Amino acid sequence: MSPPPVPTPALSYAVHTAGGPGLHKTSVMVMGERDVLLVDGQFTLAEQHRVVAGLLDSGRRLTTVFVGTPDPDCWLGLEVVRDAFPGARFVAPPGTADRIAAGAERHRAAWRNLGANLAGSVVVPEPLAGSALELEGRVFEVRGGVPSDPELTPRTQYLWQPEDRALIGGAPLSAGLHPWTAAAPSPAARAAWDAVLAEAETLDAAFVVPGHRAPDTATDPSVIAFTRAYLAAFGEEAERARDADALKEAMLRRFPGLDGLLGLDLGARAAVGVPVRTG
Incomplete structure (x- = not known):
């Protein structure tokens, strides 16, 4: 008779949410018995130091940092994590890793107004092999993405942990904030984004962390419902708006x-139709 399976230890989750100067970015510490996984870095050095303080206080070994999107608020401060945890691996989906590598110095130059709050160097994550990562026997699946749109895919991916029904949302989800619709300017792009969220809703998640959130907003499936409702309203108003100011006024109402x-x-x-730089 084979021995009974050894139960997998439970994981715990801690969310750090940056303030306005940090663009309201979330970082999630996923903690096992011995090790910890960090999902997304921070934009400023100050916010990244706060995340590192939480990692150190956890008493666990940081094994992996997962960077979910190529936007600089997810990775610009990661030198602080690298210096504190030199043994940690930094990984990202291949499309995200490629875009970070290509745009790293451009982003640093664009945000030089941060002054002393700007990282002195960039940590470029290595491409993730496969579509999942693991923490103490628990698998985190990389889901979402739009195969037909290589630009939108890195901004519509998220992590899913099935046993905990935990969805760590990255760029596609926001709470208490206007979502970053500049990355999906066309009706087709917003429809593809919404389709990713519609599929995410079918997972029946218990815990949902948006990539950006206002303080004290929910971390439950209402985050997905809010983002979908916002995208639908934005599309309706974009169809009838005469210009950008009219569209902004309508969404503020x-x-x-x-x-x-x-x-x-x-x-x-x-x-x-006004050109803007989104990444």
């Missing part, structure tokens, strides 16, 4: 009190 106004401004301009 429909979603009053949201932060992330830079995202709304750039998204409205992109939707009406």
Whole structure:
């Protein structure tokens, strides 16, 4: 008779949410008995130091840092993590890793106004082999993406942990903020984004962390519902808006009190055909 299977230890999750200067970026510490997985870095050195403090306080060994999107708020501060945990691996989906490598110095130059809060060097993650990573026997699947759109794919991927029903959302999800619609300026791109979220809803997640969130917002499936509702409203208003200002005004009426106004401004301009740089 074979011995009974050894139960896999439970994981715990801690979410760090940056303030406005850190673009409201989330980082998630996934902790096992001995090791910890970090999902996404931070934009500024100050916010990245706060995440490292949490990692050190956990008393666990950081084995892997997963970078979910090529946007600089996910990785620009990672030198702090590298210096504190020189043995950690830094990985990203191949398309994301390639874009970070290609745009790293351009992004550093673009954000030099951060001054002392800007990292002095860039940590470029290695391409993830396969479509999953593991922490103490638990598998995290890389899901989402739009195969027909190599530009949109890196901004619509997320991690899924089936046993915990945990969805760590990266760029496709926002809470309490205007989502970054500039990356999906066309109706077709927004429809593809929404299709990724519709599939994510079928997972019946219990724990959902958006890539960006306002303080004290939910970490449950309402995050997916909010982002989908926002995308639908944005599409409706974009069809009838005469210009970017009209689109912004309409979205402010429909979603009053949201932060992330830079995202709304750039998204409205992109939707009406004004060129904007999104990454």
